[in-house]
Amino acid sequence: MNLIIRNTSGQPIYDQITAQIKAMILSGELAPGDALPSMRALAKDLRISLITTKRAYEELEREGFVETVPGKGSFVAQTNTELIREENLRQIETHLSACIALAAQAGVTENELHEMLSLLCKGE
Numbered sequence: 001m002n003l004i005i006r007n008t009s010g011q012p013i014y015d016q017i018t019a020q021i022k023a024m025i026l027s028g029e030l031a032p033g034d035a036l037p038s039m040r041a042l043a044k045d046l047r048i049s050l051i052t053t054k055r056a057y058e059e060l061e062r063e064g065f066v067e068t069v070p071g072k073g074s075f076v077a078q079t080n081t082e083l084i085r086e087e088n089l090r091q092i093e094t095h096l097s098a099c100i101a102l103a104a105q106a107g108v109t110e111n112e113l114h115e116m117l118s119l120l121c122k123g124e
Contacts, residue, residue, distance in 0.1 A: 001021075001042075003046060005017070013048055013052050017053065021036070031076060032076050033078070034076045036074040057074050061074070063083075
């Protein structure tokens, strides 16, 4: 698993790990049942604290992306289509909010935004 940690991003390291693993699961790069590296191995590879990887894995498990089996390790949870849909909707809302803010700065009207979105959805 290839994770990239940026110390200058301002985003906590555990959150960077969580976001990247979630993205791999949502994209299908990691399939249900795939084993994740052990917390110790990931901490060693990334040269970070074991506590940081533990927090990332706990967050993934709490959100339903990962299942941990004591003594065996952590695995990608069976795909929950509703969970994936909700996560994708959340990401879409985040991107649309950023677009609305940018449009406001540029003086783009709501009607112009609707027209742009409609054209993009049609592939024109």
